[in-house]
């Protein structure tokens with residue numbers, strides 16, 4: 001009996017201690033976050049990883065056609081695209097709102113729709129499909145070069161399946177789910193970067209319970225046959241967010257993924273790791289975040305943070321101030337892992353609801369969260385820079401990986417040439433770029 005009481009009381013006592021600490025006048029949120037490391041130590045490791053994984057130190061060599069080096073050549077380096085994607089959750093509310101469209105397209109190169117592609121949205125009533133919203137949203141995304149993840153074809157959580165779906169016999173369910181897959185994937189094949197095939201199949205098992213243990217694997221197979229170039233994601237919560245989640249830690253995530261890959265016909269699928277990243281229930285364990293991302297990175301597969309937000313206990317003193325700090329640390333930690341290819345923020349503007357966090361208010365004016373994200377976007381791009389070659393026509397510049405246009409000008413004659421570059425370790429393994437100017 002005593003043990004039981006202690007077991008029940010322990011979480012309360014711990015929570016009380018955390019609150020007491022956070023509500024202390026001299027509370028320093030960084031003091032414990034990375035312990036035993038200091039904030040500076042933690043950050044300097046991230047900087048090192050960012051320099052290695054996200055940037056390339058290029059050496060430009062500028063010469064005339066006859067081979068003579070152009071001393072003092074001027075270089076105008078302009079970044080056109082980034083290999084890393086900032087994304088945001090999008091809803092149908094964007095469709096009739098010009099200002100919101102502009103706000104979205106000026107920041108983001110990736111999107112996930114909140115609900116509009118889900119089965120319950122496109123076929124609320126059996127046999128009556130309606131793709132008006134996702135059609136229009138994908139059209140908007142295409143027009144602005146925004147890549148879209150297809151979220152989600154099926155969902156293993158019973159409560160997000162339509163009543164009519166829940167009532168089907170196993171045979172009818174298989175038939176209806178196959179029709180769902182064929183309908184949505186054929187409609188958008190070739191246009192989306194990838195699909196969430198079976199959302200949250202680590203925490204839930206609606207389809208496995210009715211159709212057998214291989215249900216997810218079967219649907220991955222079916223989607224792949226229709227849209228072979230799309231990345232097929234697992235998408236799950238609590239894999240990096242909570243040390244104590246028993247269903248979805250990295251080791252179980254990877255085991256499940258292997259099972260899907262080993263199903264007959266699935267070995268060729270381009271798989272992706274979707275991490276919802278609904279952080280909260282502080283304190284967040286940053287050591288766990290780092291080690292989880294490290295172990296998922298070992299697969300060599302792309303990792304996407306798909307629904308990133310940080311939920312705070314409103315009773316904490318200055319919880320909105322702490323929210324910005326936690327979010328910044330999650331973004332920095334995630335960005336320092338090269339395998340993380342995109343981070344999708346949940347949610348953007350208050351028009352889509354701000355139950356957890358928002359970047360902008362109803363007038364699209366930045367919140368502190370918006371300021372943080374805009375600042376990091378700026379920090380993690382090269383943008384436009386100028387440089388000058390030395391006496392030997394040589395110049396070293398470190399830039400973020402992506403697409404570039406470089407203009408080189410002879411300081412004497414003003415003759416110039418332009419080159420387009422794709423910058424990353426694979427495209428420019430020796431990190432040398434030779435540019436010639438017509439004398």
Ligand SMILES: *[C@@H]1O[C@H](CO)[C@@H](O)[C@H](O)[C@H]1NC(C)=O
Nearest residue numbers: 093094095096097098099100
């Ligand atoms: C968009 O449509 C919604 C609902 O139809 C309406 O409430 C809103 O005012 C519209 N917004 C704009 C900017 O037209």
Ligand SMILES: *[C@@H]1O[C@H](CO)[C@@H](O)[C@H](O)[C@H]1NC(C)=O
Nearest residue numbers: 237238242243244245246281
């Ligand atoms: C995630 O895991 C934590 C710890 O086990 C748990 O408290 C929380 O409810 C989980 N989140 C969800 C959405 O289930």
Ligand SMILES: *[C@@H]1O[C@H](CO)[C@@H](O)[C@H](O)[C@H]1NC(C)=O
Nearest residue numbers: 212213214217259262263264
């Ligand atoms: C699941 O698929 C495997 C092949 O990967 C097969 O050996 C096994 O019998 C299937 N199990 C069920 C329950 O269908």
Ligand SMILES: *[C@@H]1O[C@H](CO)[C@@H](O)[C@H](O)[C@H]1NC(C)=O
Nearest residue numbers: 029318319320321322324325
């Ligand atoms: C709340 O937290 C932020 C971020 O740490 C800090 O800048 C601000 O001064 C804090 N405000 C109050 C009232 O403590």
Ligand SMILES: *[C@@H]1O[C@H](CO)[C@@H](O)[C@H](O)[C@H]1NC(C)=O
Nearest residue numbers: 069389390391392393394395
């Ligand atoms: C230019 O090249 C010469 C010979 O390779 C070298 O000695 C000199 O240090 C170089 N100058 C600069 C500014 O790099």
Ligand SMILES: *[C@@H]1O[C@H](CO)[C@@H](O)[C@H](O)[C@H]1NC(C)=O
Nearest residue numbers: 409410411412413414415416
């Ligand atoms: C080169 O351009 C600069 C700046 O535009 C100008 O001052 C200079 O006269 C030009 N030189 C020649 C040779 O055209």
Ligand SMILES: *[C@@H]1O[C@H](CO)[C@@H](O)[C@H](O)[C@H]1NC(C)=O
Nearest residue numbers: 064065066067068069438439
């Ligand atoms: C090469 O071309 C440049 C520009 O036309 C000229 O200034 C230079 O003298 C040439 N060098 C040789 C070795 O001919």
